[in-house]
Amino acid sequence: MTSVPLPPLSAALAQYRPSAAATLRFRTPSSAPGVSASSSTRARRFSVIASAREMPWPHVLTVAGSDSSAGAGIQADIKACAALGAYCSSVITAVTAQNTVGVQVKTGMLPSAGVVKVLCESLRKFPVKALVVDPVMVSTSGDTLSGPSTLATYRDELFSMADIVTPNVKEASKLLGDVSLHTISDMCNAAESIYKLGPKYVLVKGGDMPDSSDAIDVLFDGKEFTELRGLRIKTRNTHGTGCTLASCIAAELAKGATMLHAVQAAKKFVESALYHSKDLVIGNGPQGPFDHHFELKSPSYKMGSLQKFNPDDLFLYAVTDSGMNKKWGRSIKDAVKAAIEGGATIVQLREKDAETREFLEAAKACVEICKSSGVPLLINDRVDVALACDADGVHVGQSDMPAWEVRRLLGPGKIIGVSCKTPAQAEQAWKDGADYIGCGGVFPTTTKANNPTLGFEGLRTVCLASKLPVVAIGGINAGNAGSVMELGLPNLKGVAVVSALFDRERVAAETRNLRSILMKNAYSRS
Numbered sequence: 001m002t003s004v005p006l007p008p009l010s011a012a013l014a015q016y017r018p019s020a021a022a023t024l025r026f027r028t029p030s031s032a033p034g035v036s037a038s039s040s041t042r043a044r045r046f047s048v049i050a051s052a053r054e055m056p057w058p059h060v061l062t063v064a065g066s067d068s069s070a071g072a073g074i075q076a077d078i079k080a081c082a083a084l085g086a087y088c089s090s091v092i093t094a095v096t097a098q099n100t101v102g103v104q105v106k107t108g109m110l111p112s113a114g115v116v117k118v119l120c121e122s123l124r125k126f127p128v129k130a131l132v133v134d135p136v137m138v139s140t141s142g143d144t145l146s147g148p149s150t151l152a153t154y155r156d157e158l159f160s161m162a163d164i165v166t167p168n169v170k171e172a173s174k175l176l177g178d179v180s181l182h183t184i185s186d187m188c189n190a191a192e193s194i195y196k197l198g199p200k201y202v203l204v205k206g207g208d209m210p211d212s213s214d215a216i217d218v219l220f221d222g223k224e225f226t227e228l229r230g231l232r233i234k235t236r237n238t239h240g241t242g243c244t245l246a247s248c249i250a251a252e253l254a255k256g257a258t259m260l261h262a263v264q265a266a267k268k269f270v271e272s273a274l275y276h277s278k279d280l281v282i283g284n285g286p287q288g289p290f291d292h293h294f295e296l297k298s299p300s301y302k303m304g305s306l307q308k309f310n311p312d313d314l315f316l317y318a319v320t321d322s323g324m325n326k327k328w329g330r331s332i333k334d335a336v337k338a339a340i341e342g343g344a345t346i347v348q349l350r351e352k353d354a355e356t357r358e359f360l361e362a363a364k365a366c367v368e369i370c371k372s373s374g375v376p377l378l379i380n381d382r383v384d385v386a387l388a389c390d391a392d393g394v395h396v397g398q399s400d401m402p403a404w405e406v407r408r409l410l411g412p413g414k415i416i417g418v419s420c421k422t423p424a425q426a427e428q429a430w431k432d433g434a435d436y437i438g439c440g441g442v443f444p445t446t447t448k449a450n451n452p453t454l455g456f457e458g459l460r461t462v463c464l465a466s467k468l469p470v471v472a473i474g475g476i477n478a479g480n481a482g483s484v485m486e487l488g489l490p491n492l493k494g495v496a497v498v499s500a501l502f503d504r505e506r507v508a509a510e511t512r513n514l515r516s517i518l519m520k521n522a523y524s525r526s
């Protein structure tokens with residue numbers, strides 16, 4: 001057991017308003033089943049529950065011991081409060097060493113060189129599958145958290161054991177003797193210098209870099225630099241972003257992700273959490289915490305799905321064409337209604353000739369229809385129209401607005417599709433934060449002028465290289481859709497079709513027929 005001084009309770013209570021009622025609740029400790037508790041858990045543990053009636057967010061202060069296995073103690077208190085929708089801050093009265101089996105390690109603030117040394121010794125004795133070192137030396141608020149001897153021990157002993165080290169620019173600067181870091185190129189140089197201290201990967205986080213509309217981080221693996229762009233969310237609630245990012249990386253590695261994927265997923269989580277917490281009011285200071293459990297409040301979670309985008313929705317993708325619908329004397333709205341009636345699983349409005357006002361009106365009507373049917377609606381090319389009608393997302397091609405810019409404008413909750421014809425484009429789409437790839441033309445088409453035909457081989461190459469789900473497009477109809485899906489590519493989720501649905505008299509019947517062909521194929525493969 002390591003004992004730590006009890007921080008003054010008054011400091012923790014300072015964020016409560018004088019009118020807040022505080023209750024002291026004394027409890028004796030209990031051991032979680034299957035956890036062998038050290039003698040320290042026999043220490044008395046007590047919680048202070050302060051219900052702050054005038055604060056906009058329910059807030060509990062727990063005063064208790066830490067349980068390293070996180071089943072009980074302060075960790076359980078925090079999880080319980082979060083599950084019930086209350087914010088929980090903490091005062092740690094005792095640190096216990098408790099144990100379950102299985103080790104993924106993420107380090108946070110290590111307050112002295114001695115602690116870092118003890119950690120290194122333990123890691124040498126008990127090697128872990130993945131070690132994420134967040135060198136917590138300078139907080140997001142700018143406060144220095146560890147002195148020169150700790151810094152030296154980090155550099156000389158801990159870094160060489162790490163799979164990844166995740167300094168922010170201030171920490172990277174400190175680690176390298178206060179070098180100044182102002183540009184992406186400075187961040188790359190810093191990542192390279194820290195890499196020489198021994199970790200397998202270095203992530204220099206640029207969230208604190210001024211004058212940038214994006215939050216750009218640099219990941220270095222010893223050979224290649226990868227720039228990871230994220231949205232810069234305007235909010236005061238950035239307290240804990242570094243710890244959360246590192247924990248998310250550790251969690252993703254524990255789930256078996258590659259490092260690049262783990263970092264990408266972690267960035268996405270933090271970005272989404274900040275976005276959903278941007279107006280949260282907790283405490284009166286300049287920097288507030290954010291809500292890690294934002295997904296619990298989203299309508300899609302309440303409907304039983306945590307995902308804003310389900311790749312299976314790409315199964316039968318109906319893409320409209322105003323010329324074709326005019327030719328057959330129907331409105332965009334009627335065309336969309338019929339496609340949904342026939343079983344389309346996602347719809348894109350691709351109205352190349354429509355005037356903006358007319359397009360927006362039609363798009364608003366289609367949003368209503370799609371919402372009531374639970375079918376996502378995307379807008380082709382026009383981010384402005386998608387924003388104005390609150391569509392579910394946008395599809396862009398290689399000569400449209402770049403996907404990362406679309407993501408910046410739409411936020412993390414919307415669906416973004418990108419047309420890709422090569423593995424390099426597919427890789428870029430993933431880095432830019434797209435949700436799916438449209439790949440074609442699989443067959444020749446007259447719907448899109450001068451569209452190169454990739455054939456099955458081109459489609460296969462893109463699918464194999466893509467980390468994202470793919471929908472095939474170009475010349476697909478009831479006669480050949482089966483052969484596309486028979487390629488059996490795991491991330492090929494469906495087909496996108498224009499003329500085979502909309503250059504026909506009976507849209508619902510054509511959609512139904514295509515759907516039954518796709519279903520037969522799906523059943524025969526399962």
Ligand SMILES: Cc1ncc(COP(=O)(O)OP(=O)(O)O)c(N)n1
Pocket residue numbers: 317319348350380381395396397398399400417418419437438439448471473496
């Ligand atoms: C699902 C899907 N895939 C590809 C495209 C083509 O997009 P783009 O290359 O931008 O060409 P236009 O459709 O804008 O002519 C798409 N629209 N949908």
Ligand SMILES: Cc1nc(C(=O)O)sc1CCOP(=O)(O)O
Pocket residue numbers: 419438439440441442444445446447448451473474475476496497498499500
């Ligand atoms: C819009 C579009 N994009 C393509 C691509 O290859 O990216 S092919 C295409 C047109 C698809 O229309 P149809 O189903 O009528 O062939």
Ligand SMILES: [Mg+2]
Pocket residue numbers: 380381395396397400
């Ligand atoms: Mg386009």
